Amino acid sequence: MINGMARAKNAPANTVVAYLRVSTEEQAESGAGLAAQRAAIQVEADxxxxxxxxxxxxxxxxxxxxxxxxxxxxxxxxxSRQAETLVVAKLDRLSRSLIDFAALMERARSKRWNLIALDLGIDLATPAGEFLASVMASAAQWERRIIGQRTREGLAAKKAAGVRLGRPATLSATVRERIRTESRNGSSLAAVARGLNNDEVPTAQGGKKWYPSTIRAVLASQ
Structure with a gap:
């Protein structure tokens, strides 16, 4: 094999596993069905x-x-070295996620088996195919960074708009009223927390330990 793509140890030469996929809505579409994929792979195999x-x-x-x-x-x-190559007729039969596909390519490299997508000419055993795979891996890294940036920007916008972030509180009205009452009656934050812990009252997220900062957050949320 070329460019460091060594044949999987003990895998018979020129052996491939053909993978086909359709979603329910694609089954009747021309060019996307199992028969069309099978035919494309069989022609290339011959x-x-x-x-x-x-x-x-x-x-x-x-x-x-x-x-x-x-x-x-x-x-x-x-x-398991029963074949040396996984082949698909179209790249999107493996995944429509560039990030997932890049991870699969890296898995092929690390475990020393070949991956071929006929429609785009991806073949990790050839210089051109490996180059294309590296380009797609770089694009996947860019996509991950863009997703992360959009997530951060979205959270910042929600926070600026006053939207509460994080898991929704599930603290009962009874516990909230107890905290308010004890605080109004002069109990310190630590004393309120200690009383809840002694009574084994769970926190809003199901935790077993109350802290003064937790009590302060409950009071502030009201």
Whole structure:
């Protein structure tokens, strides 16, 4: 193999696992169905002399790599050295998330199996394919940073608008009234917290320990 993409140890040469995927709404679409994907892979296998050791498929959304039994079985075959390559007809059959796909490419590199997406010419065993994979990995890193930036900006905007952030409080009205009453009657924050702890009253988030700062936050929220 080229550019450090060594063949998986003990995997027979030119062996591939073919992976197919459709979502429920895609099954009837031209070019997206299982038959079309299978035909594209078979044509390329015949041209390049691949031995297809297994066909694995899923009917599930491509938004995540999680919860796909067919993909898990395909990965098991290449990582257990029963085949040297995982091939898909189209990149989005693996994932529509660039971040997830970049992680899968890194997994292929680290565990020394090949990954091929026919539609974009991605082939980690070739210089061009590896270059394209590195470009996509860089794009995935950019996407992660953009998502993080948008999240921070969104939270800042909500905070500026007075929206309460974090998990919603689940403190009962009875406990709130107790804290208000004891505070009005002159009890210190520490004393109120100590009394709640002695009575084993859970906090708003289900915790077992009250602190003066927790009591202060409850009073401020009212």
């Amino acid at each position: 041209r390049r002399g691949w031995i297809i050791v297994a066909w694995k498929e899923d009917t599930v959304s491509g938004k995540s790599l999680e919860g796909r039994e067919g993909l898990a079985e395909a990965l098991e075959l290449v990582e």
